[in-house]
Amino acid sequence: KNPNQPPVVFHWFPFLGSTVVYGMEPYKFFNKCQEQYGDVFTFILLGRKMTVTLGPKGNEFVFNGKHADLCAEEAYTHLTTPVFGSGVVYDCPNHMLMEQKKFMKFGLTTETFKAYVPLIKDEVVNYFQTSPFFSGQSGKVPLSTAIPQLTLFTASRSLQGREVREALTTTHAALFHDLDMGFTPVNFMFPWLPLPHNAKRDKAQKAMAKLYLDIIKRRKSGEESKKEIDMIWNLMNRSYKSGETLSDLHVAHCMIALLMAGQHTSMATTTWTLLHLAAKPEIQKALYDEQIKVFGKDLAPLTYEKLSELQMVNNVVKEILRVHPPLHSIMRKVKSPLHVPDTNFVIPSSHFVMAAPGVSAMDEKYFKNAKEFDPFRWVGHEADEDNAEKFDFGFGLVSKGTASPYLPFGAGRHRCIGEQFANVQLGTIISTLIREFEFSLPPGQKDVPLVDYNSMVALAMAPAMVHWKRRA
């Protein structure tokens, strides 16, 4: 027994350790361990030693850890590189990822968001006008099927660009599905397994990369006039500080990374939002009344400027991300023995560390009635983040203090750069659907479905059926 190592969670079998009980119900597992061992403990995940650090201090320890001590690329590259492609995100040194994130942020400006809102709205309207799930005056829709399509169409039409939007519903629809099937935690455990889905993933990755390369080539030949402002135009011809250019192939791989990032997080968040609204008609009413208040009784068209006035929408999204943060486990590889502040523990470099910000976000200590979905709890906390001290890791200012119980977009050097785009996409989708429909849970169903943790993000258990009625 090593005197100053965190306690190891009891388990029957070596290698397997706590994999199944963690994999099936991470939060139940984390809360049980927290009661038994406190905020810092080690469990075995398929032979890997995962040291979990919970609570605001635990979040700070992982998110604000020095890059020399805690390495994200070693924790994630097996999961992401086969899907995204080589040379970007976790398949390159961290300083290059910081510059890639800077380039990405250059393509996520208020000017682009102003252009994206009508594009996203049109995709939502087009979807429910053509989808068989939305014919007639009322009906029911399996969100697990409909929402992934809705988020794919809205994100590809705006951020990805028109050609990608077209390809994803025609020539590349099946390829996207094969690539998406490769984006699963099982690969995280066994990336090298020659499973059939891995062969399909690799074939799909190459075909998706080729789609982007063809688009880039066409645009460089001057055939396309630069009418639209999508992320491909933004990333083309970018150069690192070293003078090295971001190659067309690496632009393609960055685009695949952004496609995966946005798709999984947005589809999970949109699905949970509609389920909780279906369970609480009074919140739907508050959202509808706000649309009238901000856009007038004839419901003027949505604009980016007006989106920020929709406090109810913003509070609903904040509360959804508190109760259902898409990424439940944030991991890093320990590079050198690391002392955990305020404890006697030293974590050896054979371990991984894991933060689970969702545990403190659901802790009664920080949120009254934590289990309750209550968007009104955020009223009056709109601008908490603005006056925090900030720091720049190379892709813009992020808040320096990260000892917060609520970090759905992470913090520090690996903080999300998609938050604003996500809020524009979610705000536009929710506003457009609320104007058109009233939602309810299937008769007899009291609460939202259970969580399916076997995907890359915390999804609602399929089919996640809701009933809808067209508003008068």
Ligand code: HEM
């Ligand atoms: C509700 C939506 C989203 C949530 C909750 C979310 C959450 C997160 C979190 C928690 C991290 C930190 C991961 C870590 O520390 O290991 C992160 C990083 C990141 N996210 Fe998001 N994300 C969302 C949407 C997006 C979108 C739409 C994009 C792209 C358009 C995106 C791109 C990224 C990138 C590039 C990183 C940086 C990874 C790194 O630096 O290691 N995310 N996100």
Ligand SMILES: N#Cc1ccc(COc2ccc(/C=C/c3ccc(C(F)(F)[C@](O)(Cn4cnnn4)c4ccc(F)cc4F)nc3)cc2)cc1
């Ligand atoms: N047997 C078994 C068995 C055992 C255990 C389990 C359950 O185990 C787990 C463990 C971890 C996890 C999820 C963590 C995790 C981390 C990183 C990423 C990411 F890198 F991919 C991401 O941050 C994602 N992201 C960010 N913003 N938007 N998307 C990202 C970054 C940049 C980028 F450009 C594109 C990106 F998309 N994704 C997910 C899920 C399940 C199941 C089965």
